[in-house]
Amino acid sequence: MYHILTLNKISPEGLHLFDRAKYSYSAEMADPDAIMVRSANMLEMELPATVKAIARAGAGVNNIPLDACTQRGIVVFNTPGANANAVKEMVMAGLLLSARKIFPAMEWVQTLKGQGDEVTKLVEQGKSKFAGPELQGKSLGVIGLGAVGVEVANFAENFGMTVYGYDPYLSVDTAWKLSRTVHHADNLRTIYEHCDFITLHVPLTPETKGMINSESIAMMKHGVRILNFARNALVNDEDILQALEEKTVRCYVTDFPDDHLLGQPGVLATPHLAASTPESEDNCARMAARELVDFLENGNIQNSVNLPNVTMCRSGDLRLGIIHRNIPAMISGISNLLSEVGANIENLTNRARGEYAYTLVDLAGEIPAATLDRLQQIDGVVRVTAYR
Ligand code: MLT
Numbered sequence: 001m002y003h004i005l006t007l008n009k010i011s012p013e014g015l016h017l018f019d020r021a022k023y024s025y026s027a028e029m030a031d032p033d034a035i036m037v038r039s040a041n042m043l044e045m046e047l048p049a050t051v052k053a054i055a056r057a058g059a060g061v062n063n064i065p066l067d068a069c070t071q072r073g074i075v076v077f078n079t080p081g082a083n084a085n086a087v088k089e090m091v092m093a094g095l096l097l098s099a100r101k102i103f104p105a106m107e108w109v110q111t112l113k114g115q116g117d118e119v120t121k122l123v124e125q126g127k128s129k130f131a132g133p134e135l136q137g138k139s140l141g142v143i144g145l146g147a148v149g150v151e152v153a154n155f156a157e158n159f160g161m162t163v164y165g166y167d168p169y170l171s172v173d174t175a176w177k178l179s180r181t182v183h184h185a186d187n188l189r190t191i192y193e194h195c196d197f198i199t200l201h202v203p204l205t206p207e208t209k210g211m212i213n214s215e216s217i218a219m220m221k222h223g224v225r226i227l228n229f230a231r232n233a234l235v236n237d238e239d240i241l242q243a244l245e246e247k248t249v250r251c252y253v254t255d256f257p258d259d260h261l262l263g264q265p266g267v268l269a270t271p272h273l274a275a276s277t278p279e280s281e282d283n284c285a286r287m288a289a290r291e292l293v294d295f296l297e298n299g300n301i302q303n304s305v306n307l308p309n310v311t312m313c314r315s316g317d318l319r320l321g322i323i324h325r326n327i328p329a330m331i332s333g334i335s336n337l338l339s340e341v342g343a344n345i346e347n348l349t350n351r352a353r354g355e356y357a358y359t360l361v362d363l364a365g366e367i368p369a370a371t372l373d374r375l376q377q378i379d380g381v382v383r384v385t386a387y388r
Helices: 064-072 084-101 102-109 119-129 149-157 172-177 190-196 214-218 237-245 278-298 330-340 370-375
Strands: 002-006 022-026 034-037 053-058 075-077 137-143 162-166 196-200 224-228 251-256 267-269 320-327 344-353 354-364 381-387
Touching: 034 064, 034 172, 053 278, 064 075, 064 237, 064 381, 075 278, 075 354, 084 149, 084 196, 084 251, 084 278, 102 119, 119 162, 119 214, 137 149, 137 190, 149 172, 214 237, 237 251, 320 330, 320 344, 320 370, 330 344, 330 354, 370 381
Parallel strands: 002 022, 002 034, 034 053, 053 075, 137 162, 137 196, 196 224, 224 251, 251 267
Antiparallel strands: 320 354, 320 381, 344 354
């Protein structure tokens, strides 16, 4: 029986994928094999020794202690693309809201309540205060062309915008999906200098933290509108507030409000709402559940953010999944030990990612239980799991 601890409310669409004959799941569980999480903060959580995998139903993983997980051989998954459509739609709303003063206009029009027959006249008299530009013909810079960024870039062209995309880590899969008319920016300066609207779609890392600051803003077009549906700390609050005051930035749309930003002129804030649709919650939960099932039952790793992605069709009788340091002689150490006990390797695959690597070995027949312990003792091996 596999035990899954759920740290947030996970859509039943995902939970139903766990076969109840083999899996139990609950929000209370002492010794889970795996954890499913949405936005719960796990950074200070003491992870039980039994945990082998964590699946984040969503894209961002800054609520999970990645380095500690990697060192312990805990595979962390996310669900790239599962909520991309929901976020894209919200970014489109953000673009319109930042240009057309829709929100203050709606607030104002409510103040006319009680003016009887005068309302129609007052509406016509007052509306000019809320005029704002069209998107058609304006330029949009998309920083980060992952699952969400590509959808945003492609869709914005339907508004008649000229789109610039920047992503030094663009994957081949994503490149295939990107519209050919999106301009390729090979540096951020190009985005900053050309774009009337800039939208962020990068993960929060030490490199991207505070990337929108007074220095980068100084390179941008006067009156630029900035959208942040990625993570709060990508933007330096103090610097953006100063730029809004000086009107060098016209509007800051953020899905990550904090106390400094609330109530400030030019800030349009939503409560981390971009992915909150029933469709995306279902998609994320389904993808996260499938990732866990394939890992717990077959040792396959797909969409991991901390260990190599390795999948292999099952062959033979016994599979070993070995997470180890990415150092010389690991494969020979493993295969020598297996040949010592007469095990016949049917299939083997190995991939590295930074300081760690993952080896899947399919064997014909069984091996003595003590061999698993000896594999675990090899210097550099972090975790050995047997799959039958
Ligand atoms: C994500 O990281 O997927 C989005 O910000 C939505 C979420 O946190 O669930």
